[in-house]
Amino acid sequence: xxxxxxxxxxxxxxxxxxxxxxxxxxxxxxxxxxxxxxxxxxxxxxxxxxxxxxxxxxxxxxxxxxxxxxxxxxxxxxxxxxxxxxxxxxxxxxxxxxxxxxxxxxxxxxxxxxxxxxxxxxxxxxxxxxxxxxxxxxxxxxxxxxxxxxxxxxxxxxxxxxxxxxxxxxxxxxxxxxxx
Amino acid sequence: xxxxxxxxxxxxxxxxxxxxxxxxxxxxxxxxxxxxxxxxxxxxxxxxxxxxxxxxxxxxxxxxxxxxxxxxxxxxxxxxxxxxxxxxxxxxxxxxxxxxxxxxxxxxxxxxxxxxxxxxxxxxxxxxxxxxxxxxxxxxxxxxxxxxxxxxxxxxxxxxxxxxxxxxxxxxxxxxxxxxxxxxxxxxxxxxxxxxxxxxxxxxxxxxxxxxxxxxxxxxxxxxxxxxxxxxxxxxxxxxxxxxxxxxxxxxxxxxxxxxxxxxxxxxxxxxxxxxxxxxxxxxxxxxxxxxxxxxxxxxxxxxxxxxxxxxxxxxxxxxxxxxxxxxxxxxxxxxxxxxxxxxxxxxxxxxxxxxxxxxxxxxxxxxxxxxxxxxxxxxxxxxxxxxxxxxxxxxxxxxxxxxxxxxxxxxxxxxxxxxxxxxxxxxxxxxxxxxxxxxxxxxxxxxxxxxxxxxxxxxxxxxxxxxxxxxxxxxxxxxxxxxxxxxxxxxxxxxxxxxxxxxx
Numbered sequence: 001x002x003x004x005x006x007x008x009x010x011x012x013x014x015x016x017x018x019x020x021x022x023x024x025x026x027x028x029x030x031x032x033x034x035x036x037x038x039x040x041x042x043x044x045x046x047x048x049x050x051x052x053x054x055x056x057x058x059x060x061x062x063x064x065x066x067x068x069x070x071x072x073x074x075x076x077x078x079x080x081x082x083x084x085x086x087x088x089x090x091x092x093x094x095x096x097x098x099x100x101x102x103x104x105x106x107x108x109x110x111x112x113x114x115x116x117x118x119x120x121x122x123x124x125x126x127x128x129x130x131x132x133x134x135x136x137x138x139x140x141x142x143x144x145x146x147x148x149x150x151x152x153x154x155x156x157x158x159x160x161x162x163x164x165x166x167x168x169x170x171x172x173x174x175x176x177x178x179x180x
Numbered sequence: 181x182x183x184x185x186x187x188x189x190x191x192x193x194x195x196x197x198x199x200x201x202x203x204x205x206x207x208x209x210x211x212x213x214x215x216x217x218x219x220x221x222x223x224x225x226x227x228x229x230x231x232x233x234x235x236x237x238x239x240x241x242x243x244x245x246x247x248x249x250x251x252x253x254x255x256x257x258x259x260x261x262x263x264x265x266x267x268x269x270x271x272x273x274x275x276x277x278x279x280x281x282x283x284x285x286x287x288x289x290x291x292x293x294x295x296x297x298x299x300x301x302x303x304x305x306x307x308x309x310x311x312x313x314x315x316x317x318x319x320x321x322x323x324x325x326x327x328x329x330x331x332x333x334x335x336x337x338x339x340x341x342x343x344x345x346x347x348x349x350x351x352x353x354x355x356x357x358x359x360x361x362x363x364x365x366x367x368x369x370x371x372x373x374x375x376x377x378x379x380x381x382x383x384x385x386x387x388x389x390x391x392x393x394x395x396x397x398x399x400x401x402x403x404x405x406x407x408x409x410x411x412x413x414x415x416x417x418x419x420x421x422x423x424x425x426x427x428x429x430x431x432x433x434x435x436x437x438x439x440x441x442x443x444x445x446x447x448x449x450x451x452x453x454x455x456x457x458x459x460x461x462x463x464x465x466x467x468x469x470x471x472x473x474x475x476x477x478x479x480x481x482x483x484x485x486x487x488x489x490x491x492x493x494x495x496x497x498x499x500x501x502x503x504x505x506x507x508x509x510x511x512x513x514x515x516x517x518x519x520x521x522x523x524x525x526x527x528x529x530x531x532x533x534x535x536x537x538x539x540x541x542x543x544x545x546x547x548x549x550x551x552x553x554x555x556x557x558x559x560x561x562x563x564x565x566x567x568x569x570x571x572x573x574x575x576x577x578x579x580x581x582x583x584x585x586x587x588x589x590x591x592x593x594x595x596x597x598x599x600x601x602x603x604x605x606x607x608x609x610x611x612x613x614x615x616x617x618x619x620x621x622x623x624x625x626x627x628x629x630x631x632x633x634x635x636x637x638x639x640x641x642x643x644x645x646x647x648x649x650x651x652x653x654x655x656x657x658x659x660x661x662x663x664x665x666x667x668x669x670x671x672x673x674x675x676x677x678x679x680x681x682x683x684x685x
Contacts (some may be wrong), residue, residue, distance in 0.1 A: 017607045027348060034355070034370070043367040051631040054367045057624045061355035061616075068348035073342055077656055088605065093602050094399040099594045102393070106581065106590040122570060129400055129566040140570065155228050155606060157582035 016079060019088035024069070024076040031066040040064060048117035101125060113162025114152055118144040153179045187533035189236055196538070199236045203243020204542040205346040205549055210244060211251030212557045214407060215399055215568050217264045220247035222508050223391045224579045226384055234516040235531065238509060239538045245505050246298060246488045246539055247546045249290045253481060254291040254554065255561050258283060258409040263561075266448040269456060269480040276472035284412050286477060288419030291550050291605075293478040294432055296423060297485030298543040300434035300501075301441065305489045306536050313529065316497040316522040318645055321630035324521075326641075326649035327444065327500050328619040328626065333653060334445030335615050337660050347605075353616020356381050357624075364628070376588045383617055385580055385589045387508055389596025389605075390610045392576040397601045399569030406565070417551065422474065429459045429475050433482035440483075441490025444502035445615065448484045455479040478603075489539055496532055498519050500622065504611045507618045 042055035050056060101121075108117045122144035126136055151157045161177035168176055190196070210221045221244050229237030252263030257274030270290060277286035320326070332350055359370045360380030371377040400661035423430055433455030440451035460469045461477035469476045494500045499521035501507035511521050526531060548555075580593045603610055635638050641650045 007211070017605065019602075020606055021612065021641060023602060023608075024345075024607055031348070037370070037372075041368070041370040041372065043365070045365060045367075048365070052364060052628050054362045054365050054369060057620065058355060058358045058369055061351045061358060061620065064351035064566045065348050065355060068344050068351060071342035072348055091605065092402060092403045092598070092602050095598050098397050098400050098573070099598060102577070102594050102597075103587075103591065105574075105577060106587055110583070111579075118574060121572060125400075125570045125573070126567070129570065131564075131567065136564075138568065139567070143571055144574065147571075149526055151228065151582075156231070157578055158585060159578065159582055160585060 015075070015090070016082060018082045018084035019081065019092070020079075021073075021076040022058045022085060022089060026071040028066075028069040028073045031062065031069040035062045050133045101128070109162070110160050111163050113165050113176065113180060115145070115176075116162065116164070117150045118148050146179060183529040186530035187537055190530060190534040191537055191541075195233070195236050196239055199232070199240040199544055200243055200538055201545065203240035203285030204247045204545045207244035207247030208251035208523055208546055208549060209337050209560060210250030211267075211555065212254045212264045212561055213251075213563060213568065214255050215264055215395065215565055216572065216666035217252075218244050218520055218615060219391045219504055219508075220395055220572060221248070222505055223384075223387045224471075224575045226387070226508055226511060227579050227582045229512055230515045232513060234518050235534060237516075238535065241509055241512065242488070242535065242539055243491075245509075246485075246542050249481075249484050249488075250291065250294045250546050250550060251557065254287065254293065254557055255292060255409065257286045258558065259561070261407060266452070266484040267480075269452045269484075270477060272480070273472050273476035275472070277474075277477070280472055282472070283410070285418070285422070285474075286413060286472075287554060288417070289422055289474055289477055290419075290481045291547060292419035292423040293433075293481035294485040294545045295543055297437055298489070299432045299540065300431070300482070301438050301486035301489030302536055302539050302543070304435075304438045305493065306533075308493070308533070309525075309529075309536075312493065312497045313525040315645075316525050318643075318647075319498055319522055321626040322634075322640055323643070323645045324498055324500065325623055325630055326646055326653065327498055328496070328622045330496075330643060330653050330656070331444030331500060331502060331615065331671050332619050332623075333656060334443065335612050336445075337656065338445060338450070338607050339612070342608060345608050349609065350612035350616040353613040353618075354623075355387065355616075356613070357383075357617045357620040376642075380477050381592065382583065382589065382667075382677060383511055384583060385593045386596050386617065387504075387589045387614060388576055389593035390578045390600035390613060391504070392572055392579065393593055393597030394574035394600025394610075396569045396576060396602060397597055398604055399491070399565045399572070401601075402565070404564055404566045406562050409561050411555045411558050426475055426478050429455075429462075429478050430482045433479040434486040437483040438490040441487035441502070442592045443491045444494050444500055444619075446502070448487045451483040452480050455483040476564075485682070489536075491533070492539075493553025493617045496524060496535070497522070499613070504614045507614050510618060512679035518617065521651075531586060545673055
């Protein structure tokens with residue numbers, strides 16, 4: 001439920017959430033690490049003006065990033081602690097399961113082909129997130145087929161045909177490779 | 181006149197009209213579903229539009245951009261959940277009206293106000309075109325550099341309460357853009373000897389990760405939900421008449437929308453707040469605001485719908501995007517080697533006019549579609565959120581993989597997906613990263629090309645527009661510090677709110 005906002009300050013105000021300090025610490029470490037690598041990862045050419053130096057913008061951005069990250073960390077450190085930090089971090093970590101699902105899908109498409117992989121992935125994920133009814137499984141299949149038809153068959157986006165299609169009879173192979 | 185005829189010629193093609201229809205109706209549907217915003221949809225569709233002609237691709241994306249807010253008002257009014265971020269303020273007066281049994285009146289008024297704002301914005305854009313065509317060529321490299329810098333500063337300062345975080349994320353965006361082989365001296369920057377980093381990190385991959393995949397992850401990890409909205413009874417045509425009674429509020433709100441939309445990094449929220457405050461202060465019934473005031477609803481919906489047309493001004497005239505959606509559209513221009521900026525107004529005025537006319541037509545199409553299909557949309561709102569997550573993930577795959585069939589791109593997008601999820605959960609903004617990437621690239625190129633003729637630092641601002649832009653930058657910073665000091669003196673207990681959480685949907 002939204003609350004009534006009365007001042008411009010309140011409108012723009014973004015409030016802290018649990019896990020804020022953890023993230024601020026992580027980002028500060030990342031910024032300092034990247035800043036420490038400037039000498040190794042960029043080049044400062046001796047005969048070039050400063051504005052054309054390849055290292056100029058990495059330096060500008062990383063100094064800015066480190067400075068703001070430090071201020072952000074100090075602000076998070078001195079602010080009252082919000083309960084629920086570890087629960088929140090657990091939530092973040094749970095997303096990695098879906099990263100694995102996504103990457104599995106990416107690896108499977110060139111093997112099984114776009115249409116079979118998408119249908120398989122949609123159904124398996126639907127089961128994984130808790131949909132068990134035939135209606136929802138049916139919707140998942142329908143959605144997967146629609147996505148493939150719209151993007152591959154009509155819009156012809158560049159998704160390679162599956163290796164499994166090579167096993168199909170001649171009359172179907174090129175059709176499947178082109179449209180599904 | 182010749183350009184106008186030529187513009188109609190460009191539009192009078194079946195592929196452009198189909199793109200307009202798909203974009204506008206698709207945009208309304210996407211906007212109406214809480215959990216998918218225009219940003220998610222545009223991010224997913226971007227790579228697919230690369231194979232289309234620039235006008236076809238841009239018309240479709242503009243259709244989504246311009247129409248999503250219409251759809252977003254439906255769940256905002258009926259179930260108190262904004263369909264898109266910029267409909268958050270609509271819930272304030274829209275939902276109380278629904279509770280008072282006036283849902284039909286609120287929806288009708290929201291459509292009318294949106295239509296008014298949309299058309300007002302485009303008319304302003306058309307009227308301003310001659311001025312833009314005159315002023316845009318006066319923007320050289322240093323002026324564009326300063327305008328991009330102003331955009332970065334404004335996007336950071338606009339995130340009150342999280343300025344440090346917004347600053348570090350904007351700088352992170354600038355840094356991301358520097359990774360890879362740089363094109364001037366051919367040196368590697370932050371590639372750590374990895375060949376896959378040599379070509380840099382693609383903006384589309386980051387956008388798909390931060391906007392689309394992150395949303396898929398959030399929806400699938402979080403609890404399942406299926407919002408229920410009651411169907412509406414009766415005609416929706418009465419809103420226009422009622423809007424006419426509040427034409428002053430609608431005009432002022434739309435003007436704020438145009439003004440704020442033109443300034444990079446500011447956008448709908450500021451426009452809405454200013455018009456809402458104005459409407460409340462000048463109303464005969466200010467006590468009704470937040471409890472179901474039609475004027476409040478009009479102020480909110482007119483202001484946000486006037487923004488898309490205005491946001492096209494810095495993009496088309498200077499090649500500077502002011503927010504995430506126009507930043508994404510910029511990549512469509514680049515892919516087709518159409519460089520938006522002063523030359524576009526001089527050489528391709530018919531193309532610019534065709535975009536304006538397309539926007540005008542899309543507003544009419546959307547209004548007609550909504551007047552007859554609102555009840556259908558109330559059913560679409562009910563899609564369970566985890567199922568929506570699966571759909572977004574599957575669509576994100578097409579977006580990333582079709583770019584160059586790269587598994588590495590998919591892995592990077594998934595990484596940014598998790599990063600985006602963390603930012604969303606922490607109530608931190610994603611937009612500064614995208615604007616940092618785009619504006620950082622512009623600043624690097626423009627600084628290099630402008631400094632060749634600069635002998636002393638003062639030479640950089642010796643042209644009128646450069647001087648004005650520099651003065652604005654200084655003024656913005658001084659005013660911000662002044663506001664901070666005043667607010668610190670008059671401190672009030674803070675009220676936590678989830679306005680920006682809804683922005684993340």
